[in-house]
Amino acid sequence: MAALARILRQCRGWRAKHLLGAKDLSRDHLERILGLSLNLDRVPPDDLRAAAPLKGRRVFNFFAEASTRTKTSFSIAARQLGAEVLDFSPSTSSLTKGESLKDTAKVIESMGVDFVVIRHAAGGAPHFLSRQVHGAVLNAGDGMNEHPTQALLDLLTIKKVLGRTTKLRIALVGDIAHSRVARSNLWVHRTLGNEVVLCGPATLVPRELPARISHDLDRVLRESDVVMMLRLQLERQQAGLLPSATEYARLFGLTRERMDLLPKGAIVMHPGPMNRGLEISAEAADSDRSVILDQVANGVVVRMAALLLLAEALS
Amino acid sequence: MSLVIRGGRLYDPAQGIDKVGDLHLENGKIAEKGTAEEEIQAKGLLVVPGLIDMHVHFREPGREDKETIASGCEAAVAGGFATVACMANTGHPTDTAAHVTYVRKRAEEIGLANVHPIGAVSKGLRGEELAELGTMARAGAVAFSDDGQPVLNSELMRRALEYARMFDRVVISHCEDATLTRGAVMNEGEVSAELGLRGWPNVAESAMAARDILLAELTGARVHLAHVSARQTVELVRWAKRRKIPVTAEVTPHHLALADDRLREYDSRFKMNPPLRTAEDVSAVLAGLADGTIDAIASDHAPHTVEEKEQELAACPNGVVGLETTVGVVLDLVAAGKLPLARAIEALTWAPAGILGLRRGTLLPGVSADVTLLDLKAAWKVDPKSFRSRGRSSPFSGMKLRGRAVHTIVGGRLCY
Numbered sequence: 001m002a003a004l005a006r007i008l009r010q011c012r013g014w015r016a017k018h019l020l021g022a023k024d025l026s027r028d029h030l031e032r033i034l035g036l037s038l039n040l041d042r043v044p045p046d047d048l049r050a051a052a053p054l055k056g057r058r059v060f061n062f063f064a065e066a067s068t069r070t071k072t073s074f075s076i077a078a079r080q081l082g083a084e085v086l087d088f089s090p091s092t093s094s095l096t097k098g099e100s101l102k103d104t105a106k107v108i109e110s111m112g113v114d115f116v117v118i119r120h121a122a123g124g125a126p127h128f129l130s131r132q133v134h135g136a137v138l139n140a141g142d143g144m145n146e147h148p149t150q151a152l153l154d155l156l157t158i159k160k161v162l163g164r165t166t167k168l169r170i171a172l173v174g175d176i177a178h179s180r181v182a183r184s185n186l187w188v189h190r191t192l193g194n195e196v197v198l199c200g201p202a203t204l205v206p207r208e209l210p211a212r213i214s215h216d217l218d219r220v221l222r223e224s225d226v227v228m229m230l231r232l233q234l235e236r237q238q239a240g241l242l243p244s245a246t247e248y249a250r251l252f253g254l255t256r257e258r259m260d261l262l263p264k265g266a267i268v269m270h271p272g273p274m275n276r277g278l279e280i281s282a283e284a285a286d287s288d289r290s291v292i293l294d295q296v297a298n299g300v301v302v303r304m305a306a307l308l309l310l311a312e313a314l315s
Numbered sequence: 316m317s318l319v320i321r322g323g324r325l326y327d328p329a330q331g332i333d334k335v336g337d338l339h340l341e342n343g344k345i346a347e348k349g350t351a352e353e354e355i356q357a358k359g360l361l362v363v364p365g366l367i368d369m370h371v372h373f374r375e376p377g378r379e380d381k382e383t384i385a386s387g388c389e390a391a392v393a394g395g396f397a398t399v400a401c402m403a404n405t406g407h408p409t410d411t412a413a414h415v416t417y418v419r420k421r422a423e424e425i426g427l428a429n430v431h432p433i434g435a436v437s438k439g440l441r442g443e444e445l446a447e448l449g450t451m452a453r454a455g456a457v458a459f460s461d462d463g464q465p466v467l468n469s470e471l472m473r474r475a476l477e478y479a480r481m482f483d484r485v486v487i488s489h490c491e492d493a494t495l496t497r498g499a500v501m502n503e504g505e506v507s508a509e510l511g512l513r514g515w516p517n518v519a520e521s522a523m524a525a526r527d528i529l530l531a532e533l534t535g536a537r538v539h540l541a542h543v544s545a546r547q548t549v550e551l552v553r554w555a556k557r558r559k560i561p562v563t564a565e566v567t568p569h570h571l572a573l574a575d576d577r578l579r580e581y582d583s584r585f586k587m588n589p590p591l592r593t594a595e596d597v598s599a600v601l602a603g604l605a606d607g608t609i610d611a612i613a614s615d616h617a618p619h620t621v622e623e624k625e626q627e628l629a630a631c632p633n634g635v636v637g638l639e640t641t642v643g644v645v646l647d648l649v650a651a652g653k654l655p656l657a658r659a660i661e662a663l664t665w666a667p668a669g670i671l672g673l674r675r676g677t678l679l680p681g682v683s684a685d686v687t688l689l690d691l692k693a694a695w696k697v698d699p700k701s702f703r704s705r706g707r708s709s710p711f712s713g714m715k716l717r718g719r720a721v722h723t724i725v726g727g728r729l730c731y
Contacts, residue, residue: 124581
């Protein structure tokens with residue numbers, strides 16, 4: 001328990017009130033989140049539950065878009081820290097009855113909530129919400145903009161597997177244009193000074209993003225320490241951005257054969273859910289290079305760290 | 316009725332007048348001399364022809380919750396505008412002579428600003444069949460436009476130009492290739508890529524502007540490009556004017572003063588159509604306005620309800636109010652040395668009058684006594700709560716500006 005108290009002291013002096021985007025996080029922020037996550041990882045869950053550092057705090061899970069893993073992960077993290085979790089999901093909420101985000105914010109406010117975890121189809125919805133409520137807002141994915149806790153859990157995974165978070169070559173592969181995971185990871189690795197290459201079809205990689213762009217996956221794989229495969233939404237084909245899923249898999253899918261191009265020690269990641277056989281083959285997903293399940297496991301601890309740090313700014 | 320404006324700096328780009336003196340208004344007209352029953356002291360003020368805003372959206376009939384002709388007229392005169400031309404995309408579109416007459420009658424009853432209706436190009440703004448342009452012209456429509464949306468069908472646009480030419484009316488084009496702007500909430504560029512917001516590329520405007528310029532050349536009819544925002548469009552208009560193609564253009568204060576980096580806060584008061592562009596585009600439209608490539612300044616005053624605008628970006632409608640900030644923003648650009656005063660005033664008076672064929676926008680004796688008094692030095696802060704307009708969403712909210720309208724006189728009557 002003394003160890004836990006020491007860990008919690010690490011939160012002192014945290015100023016940022018909300019977690020809206022990875023873009024807003026400095027190198028120092030990233031190091032603190034990572035350090036806290038690694039320490040929390042070593043604390044037995046029972047000790048955490050007994051200490052309940054967020055006892056009396058309310059976390060409001062507001063998922064206006066379907067989500068299983070992120071929502072569950074936030075719930076577990078909050079409960080583990082002794083917070084009370086309220087759930088608000090689209091099928092049961094007034095959202096489907098046409099309630100505006102502003103009114104939802106007022107409802108949240110009237111419930112005396114300390115944290116709002118929001119996922120929303122509109123980019124900037126968490127920013128809008130943060131101007132309407134007193135509590136801390138955590139972005140759990142907004143449109144095509146950001147998914148900061150995903151990038152943080154990815155970073156923790158990299159740290160745990162490769163032992164470092166700098167001097168890395170990171171490849172983000174797939175539908176960059178529509179991906180909030182890609183953006184959050186791009187900002188994190190730019191802040192850390194890592195080399196980032198965006199790889200995908202020209203129709204799905206905006207040229208204006210501040211990173212190197214490549215359309216040659218084979219070459220990218222040969223020069224990467226971390227390869228993050230992104231989910232391809234099948235509606236991109238209907239929107240005229242791709243000729244076919246088959247051609248996509250052929251040009252940008254991580255096949256069994258392509259796995260051999262990876263340098264020694266390189267790892268494969270995917271934020272999930274995967275389209276097996278499309279952007280990633282079963283062999284690649286289940287290979288010993290894949291850290292996809294580690295990513296899921298690391299989600300809880302990173303979200304605990306985020307909640308604890310924001311609680312510091314609240315108090 | 317007789318009024319004299321004493322000791323102001325009379326400023327009329329149409330006549331090249333810039334001198335201190337008195338201005339007489341007699342029986343609703345500007346006069347050489349007068350009987351001076353009443354007077355207004357204008358020492359230290361700029362006395363200019365009543366300002367004209369050739370592009371506003373008063374939502375009546377149909378969406379009076381956003382704006383009525385009355386609230387719009389109050390906003391106009393409070394902002395220094397004696398005359399406005401209002402677009403056809405009201406709740407029930409202005410696509411027949413009856414609608415045109417309704418707008419004019421309502422405005423006459425209100426008795427503040429001169430309101431000139433713009434008729435729809437196509438029935439119901441559907442972009443399929445021509446509306447009755449001739450009957451609307453006879454009822455007082457000063458121009459035609461489906462503004463709010465483009466006339467996508469090039470054949471229809473061609474026929475509209477040919478047809479409107481019979482009545483010497485200009486067709487105002489909302490340049491947007493809608494196939495390139497689906498789901499867009501802001502300008503396409505570095506900022507939209509960074510924010511993960513769907514972008515509206517410059518080419519969607521400029522490709523359509525190129526089409527309409529070439530249609531004007533083909534038909535010999537006058538086309539006017541609304542709210543030019545892209546640097547490529549400025550280049551195209553410059554090219555067209557060199558070739559003597561009958562094209563004119565306008566720019567809004569927000570496109571002159573603000574760039575797309577404002578969207579970084581995801582604030583809906585920066586969402587309009589066309590969107591705020593890059594700093595490079597801002598310089599290009601400013602330069603185009605300064606050298607006369609762009610003829611007029613128009614607010615594109617587009618009020619919405621607070622409920623509609625107070626939403627996440629993707630959900631809120633395009634459009635911001637402008638009638639009560641245009642003068643401040645433009646005079647602030649003048650004060651900052653970015654725009655010559657003569658061009659600023661011309662673009663708000665004589666230029667739009669010429670495009671719409673109005674006998675206004677000058678202080679020439681015999682013309683309707685529409686006069687605006689401007690204080691070039693007054694510093695003020697934009698507070699939407701003080702707006703007469705029902706719309707509250709302004710990209711200039713909270714901004715400090717130099718210069719404002721002090722009085723607005725319409726037809727010899729002090730309206731503000």
